[in-house]
Amino acid sequence: MLEIKNAVAVITGSGSGIGKAAAKHWAARGGRLVLADIAKDNLKQVEEEIKEAGAECVSLVCDVTREEDTTALARLATERFEAVNLVLPFAGIIKDGLLLSPDKETGKVKKKMALSDFQKVVDINLTGVFLTVRECAEQMINTGSRGLICLISSTGAQGTAGQINYSSTKAAMSTMPRVITAELFRKGLADRIRCVAIAPGYVGTEMVKNMNQKALEGILENVPIQRLIEPEEVVSLITELYCNEALANDVYSINGGLRLGSRG
């Protein structure tokens, strides 16, 4: 079992939601933190709260779609703390819409998902994760660090109507742990650097609060626990995944028993 005390976590998207909850949880257990977000004010606020609570913490305003930003982030971790033990590339967005919307009266297509709405989600949720993981894993290898890369997929990976962009990126997050684990295994590194993904259902963060509320009500009717998942519940799973080194390579669901209907 790995210890959290003094272990170094790099968390993107830590200005809000699950990333923020993960940062606070890590700090409360004596871990050290390297925080990143594109939203400067939120990021600084979280950094201050963590420092006030007595934990060691640095932050970097970072756009995960920019290669130089992710390189600087990973380097900051090792320059400051000489290790990277946990990587949570959690920066993410949604831009929901249908691929094609036919007009009710004419039956002809009146609206399409804009390329920019598809591309933006891919850039942040997929390319941003690729860059963050590549740069942080490089530092983990070069510093001889031991730990976990934990990606964040979603129940949306199974295919949610109105989310062709988001669902596609989350399906990729479910595949990446196997690719990364296989490559590390081939190079004799998989015993000290593990990679997993978690697949949450609907978690009560800004992302979900900003969703179409009617759609959200419909979704909650299919959740046996009858409520949104708390960010802290997701973080509790991440902690177990970090500490328990028998957990590797897989996708771990946390969704309150969500029943996905046949019409998504």
Ligand SMILES: NC(=O)c1ccc[n+]([C@@H]2O[C@H](COP(=O)([O-])OP(=O)(O)OC[C@H]3O[C@@H](n4cnc5c(N)ncnc54)[C@H](O)[C@@H]3O)[C@@H](O)[C@H]2O)c1
């Ligand atoms: N909330 C859910 O129900 C849910 C479910 C499954 C998976 N997830 C995933 O969890 C992750 C975190 O989501 P959340 O619910 O905490 O959302 P959130 O909106 O609360 O937090 C996302 C954070 O990412 C940051 N961000 C956005 N673009 C960025 C960029 N280019 N560079 C750096 N930071 C950027 C935002 O500023 C924000 O602070 C996302 O990957 C999301 O897809 C969320």
